[in-house]
């Protein structure tokens with residue numbers, strides 16, 4: 001029996017690279033956002049709205065109980081800067 005290696009000796013890479021999360025998984029979840037520092041975020045309905053409102057460090061966080069995305073709201077950015 002031959003091992004699953006091509007003639008060139010390269011091992012075929014797995015078609016699904018595990019890289020944290022897939023973008024399709026992020027797209028399949030409804031957008032909900034919560035601030036890392038406070039309770040803000042419930043008024044944000046989309047990623048675009050979050051960007052427009054000045055949120056920063058928005059990351060996909062599917063394991064959070066209260067939201068699927070985590071960021072820093074404009075108010076908390078102001079506090080951190082002072």
Ligand SMILES: [Zn+2]
Nearest residue numbers: 035038073076
């Ligand atoms: Zn905040």
